Amino acid sequence: MPLTPPQPRNWWDLPLGGHEKIWLSIVVLLGLSMFVMMPVWHVFGAQNSPTETYRVSPDYYWEKATKFAAAEGGLSRKVEAGIQPTGDDVYLGALKFGWFPNVLVLEAGRRYRIHVSSKDVNHGFSIHKAGEPSQKANFQVVPGYEHVLPMTFTEAGTYDIVCQEYCGLGHQFMLGRILVERGR
């Protein structure tokens, strides 16, 4: 019994029952299959967690994001019309309590490399397709790390960005938007 030392002393040598063996085989098979599933998705799947990362100082990254926005024609933090990048690299900076630039206009079907990093504390890059609540993806935004998120939006529409990591009072007002338009 579980409250006394196991009996007999050679408990390790006792045979298993048939039903136990069936379940143990299932368990081992299930574990191996689930483990294999992840690398398999890297080969055949179209959605894989990005890993490309650069170690940067928060100020350096911020400068890069500012330069990107200036080159693309907008420096004010609230550019309602949005920034339309000409290249494939897009730089997004997070700080308490906003995204900079906070509106991007991208083309559907084109592969962008969305760089994200933070100027101050941890934030969350959480992107949601408007009108289709289950279409969303979430990434941690960490100061000192420039994370490159390659994304190809297959459908045109509005994609809302909200901060999904607690960053202080005002967290809930940290919003941005990506407008995806059909190819020009």
Added chain:
Amino acid sequence: MAAVASRMPGERGPEVGEFWTCLTTGLRVHRSVVPPLMVNAVTAVVFLLIGGLLALLIALTRWEAVQLLPPSWYYVVLTLHSWSMLIFWIIFMEVAILYFASAIVLNFRLVTPGAAWLAYVLMLGGSLLAAATVLFQDATYDQPLLTSYAPLNIHPLFLVGAIIFAVGAFLALGVFFATVWRASQEGAYQGSLPLVTFGAAIAAIIAVETLLGGAIAYIFQLLYAIGILKTIDAEMYRVVWWLLGHGSQQINLAAMVTSWYLLAHLTTGAQPASEKVSRTAFVLYVLFINLGAAHHHLSDPGVTSAWRIWNAGYAIYGAAMGSLIHAFAIPAAVELALRRQGHGGWLGWLRHAPWGNPAFAALAVSLPLFGVMGGITGITFGTEQLNMMVHNTLAIPGHFHGTVVAGTSIAFMGVAYAVIRLIGLRELISAKLATFQTYLFGTGMAVFVVTMMWLGYFFGIPRRHPDVSATPLATSPLLEALMGISGVVAVIGGSLFVLLAVGTLLFGRHRERGPVFMPTISGGSQAGLHSEPHDLRGTLTLCLIFLAVFLAIYATHWINLSSLWRIG
């Protein structure tokens, strides 16, 4: 320790002797263990009550038709709720379980009771300091929530409180290991450790790793908070902190599984069908479970896919295999016991289980809820690619309310009901109400967990968020209302537990102590058990049903992921 052993039999009366015997289990209880055990358990229950009342405020804030708290108070309450529940209630209760599983199960004394008291004082002092700091700190500091991610502006006294608590918990682990060690040296038991002690030792080993991780994270952060360190690596903090954050919940897992074996035995006389299988499953936890801390970095920068796959998959799902084995072994033990008592049929034996016994109800509610609500989602959310869809959404607290509340907390409530009778020597003031409480709490939590996961997974509603209406996100008022109401039901169920536990300690009818000395119970029946054919049709059927649900949910997650735009 031959001295104590030799003066035991009959030399002192039951009231003045150092040992007395529990009439139900035959366990000998040394007087040195009862006060620290009961004080830790009662402290745990007090934190459960505090955490539960705070849970009410949170549920009524996240239900946005009510939105009770403003953001500033929401974060204070969320911090205190998470620390009260995930750390204080659980770890004080685990210390009580460790003392039970060492001294009482091994029919031994608690060595160094002084250290046990010091551990208690440090844990209580640390927890009060941390709690008071976040309650009274000035507004320039950030609320730490559970994780206090660097470089948030965290009050140094909060960190000092957390470190003091960890030191106390570390000392309590030392008391446990010392007690088991002395018991083995002095021949308190022959052969291998009893399964309950073995499981507790597994929890304690995981706890050592956990607390070391926490100590490193908090010490570095404290140095940063007081200005000695000028910078701190935010991602490294996350990786190291989660050794504590995830590891502490794996202590729960091991302690909960141990509690399940204990509850199954106390209520049905169940014995593990195979000690080899059950113990191997525990060893899988030690080897693999702490790799699961990587579940928190699957959508982080700075880690490679290989690192994510290896760690988040517990190497080759070793720890998940451990849990799936226990998921079979525990109902199997109950099935064997009930069949031995003459209850047959494919699943007919289930009808003869002691459903009206609160300790059995706790097992019957917490085991399936843990598996279905917490276990399946733990695997799916912890899969490298699938994590993108749920990271930091309400589905994550949905998952861990399934594991820690519906699983661990209900199992611990069952242990509390049993221990109050066996060690506290009081009859429950109402066993009927206690059983009702278990089912009520379980039902409330089940609905609560499902609605949280639904809002997080299908609506992408963030966790740790004071006001979703400030964002453009779509939500479901109906699901939010269900979440709020089921949360309130669960809090009522939880409060009822506290009422019954405290009421019993104060007003319960006294139970008798057994005579001072009784020889260790022989495990003779075990040999007979192994020669019986193991008819486990019922358990295998239940497990296959669980497997079907598991596979359906797992497949659904991949199908949903494939509907997203191209990422990576």
